[in-house]
Amino acid sequence: MQQKYISSKEKLRRAALAEYAIFNSGEDKDYDQLTYLAAKICQVPVAKISIIGKNKIWYKSVYGVEQDEISRKNSFCEQSIWAGEEIFSINSKDHPEFFEQAKGVYQCNYQFYAGVPLLNANGHAIAVFSIFDTKIRKLDTEQKKSLLALANQCMNLFEARKHKTKLQHVQRKLKQKYKELEKFASLVSHDIKSPLANIISLTELLKDENKEKLDDQSRQYLDFLVESSYSLRNYVDGILKFYRSDHILEKDFEDVHLPTLLKKITDLYSLEENVQITYPDKGHLKKVNKAALSQVFMNLISNALKYNKKNQRKVDITFKTTDSYYCFAVSDNGNGIKKEDIDKIFKLFTTLDAQDRDGNHGSGIGLATVKKHIEQMQGSIDVISEIGEGSTFKFKIKRP
Template identity: 85%
Template sequence: MQQKYISSKEKARRGALAEYAIFKSGEDKDYDQLTYLGAKICQAPVAKISIIGKNKVWYKSVFGTPQDEIFRKNSFCEHTIWAEEEIFIINSRDQPEFFEQAKELYSCEYHFYAGVPLLNENGHAIAVFCVFDTKIRNLDQDQKKSLIALANQCMNLFESRKHKTKLQHIQRKLKQKYKELEKFASLVSHDIKSPLANIISLTELLKEENKETLDEQSRQYLDFLVESSYSLRNYVDGILKFYRSDHILEKDFEDVHLPSLLKKISDLYSLEENVEITYPDKGHLKNINKAALTQVFMNLINNALKYNNKSLRKVAITYKETDSYYCFAITDNGNGIENDNIEKIFKLFTTLDAQDRYGNHGSGIGLATVKKHIEQMQGTIDVISEKGVGSTFKFKIKRL
């Protein structure tokens, strides 16, 4: 019965060890610093972090002796994980049989051993933090407490590694799901846009060929059909741009001369009448995702001009730096946003039923994309607005 119990416990212990993905995981200076401290504090020539596998003991870190794996049977670590003691201490004078059995496993003949089992949250010992000496001795209370403290820090590193591994696994799955979603959006976009183009062209043809026979109401119905088709096409295009926007965030980082960047964007609107865009004449941003920042400015400036029914449309861009962030503000004299709607405008697919100066409705995608870009650049965005007066979009991005 006892052997069956141990076998069951050992199976659970190995399962716990597998969750940490630590076995034969390579050298790491963080663990090497712990074994160095363990040896110095305990005044022992050898310190090890021993990972207990199925049949062998492998060392995550070793100080003071060659780093070779050994067979688990009769090792000091084997005794430690089943001793159920906070710290397992033995010497050859009191327990000579342990040292006699272990003599063939180690590179030299030890006469003192102290080991702290590294337990997971369920109490399974996955490893041992231990020190060795070639002479009979003991540890004082401070040394014992220090060895236990170092073992706890080692276990914290194991836990951190486990959580990091899980996070990386989740990120890989999410990335794969996102690629599948992007592919789906692309396929749906293509499949919808083709018939939409046919609807638009056939409707226009129907209007042209029957312009003498259609009454005013029929022509109005056809105009509504064309307008709705264009709106749906723009909506589909917006969805595709949103899911493709992550590719912009994968672009290389570079230094950016802010006035040059803003001049190229403002030049896009130079042919429009009654547009006034002002921006700083100084500013040099270092190590910035230029593509993402350009997309943010283009979307915000475009919105400021579209949702503006004034005779002279104004957009003013300001910029300042802090120790941690590049800060920007884009102020317009447009239609403004009601306070109750400010929290909604950055949510994907959320529209305010507002028409731009050309009579078109928004898709609820542009500002969601802006927010996504800014947050990926470790920043935030806020809005101050007054209905009928204008809006100021303030955003900041992390200085790297």
């Protein structure tokens, strides 16, 4: 059988192999199981998954013999990838020349070989799934089907590894871009906050030193200027908190006593007038991100109290568990949210016309951060609300 070696095809084949990052990639039990099955089903002593390099053949998995790598020249795998056959199967009786050439390549004196080229989507062979025997034999129909099926599964593993490698590369690039964006946001916010502080200070000074000279309208203009400056400063602070929130998600997971966690958070609001916050007196959480969960509760409780114009402000927190999730609900008797606005409140920088009890507008960042934290903890959040009656934020996070 004439070897079909074309240099341009070989270059394309090597380029395809490089995409899989499989050469010299170490042992893997998944591949070892495939070679074990191939040897048992086909009743042969040796099975291999051979990665075809430039000059060498390296084994991703070997069953039945110990061998690190061999020369590619005169190997059976070299014949397999250029034969153009689904299964390249030969024995020494019918093709003595191949076995004579291979004597200096292999440790054993093989008399039978069958190899399935592992092809990528463009038809380039990156490896060979093969079996060997020291005696002359042939495969029956079922053994051929089984060998092809195992080879197909091996190629699926290669594809999965390739996609995983690409994903990891994209993740690294995104992480680097995110760090650059965070650094940019930090620098810009600093450059904005410094002149903002000057604007606020100078405006307050101007108002105090000229309070007798300014009419009511002029003083009102200055008040608007100060208020807008504070709003912009809070907005900048919110952006920084959102981008820095990913650092919270990198914290270690730990066991949490829920009542203790909630007590520390609710104590922050206990000094406010007419505030009543209730929470469970029992609850143990295993392996959760305490920092992220604390941030979620702080944002939800803070919003529940800010957007509540009633004299007696109430927040009730409940907790239950399922087989897969820790489930929470934060309910209030506040202003409520319009049904058409519920889908908007978790979008970054989306603000509603509503004002808090101090007359301030939100930044559209707090609830976006809440949603991000919960989704990173493999959970979800929903809202039930009625104008004038209050809202209930139900969320769940994955439990171990």
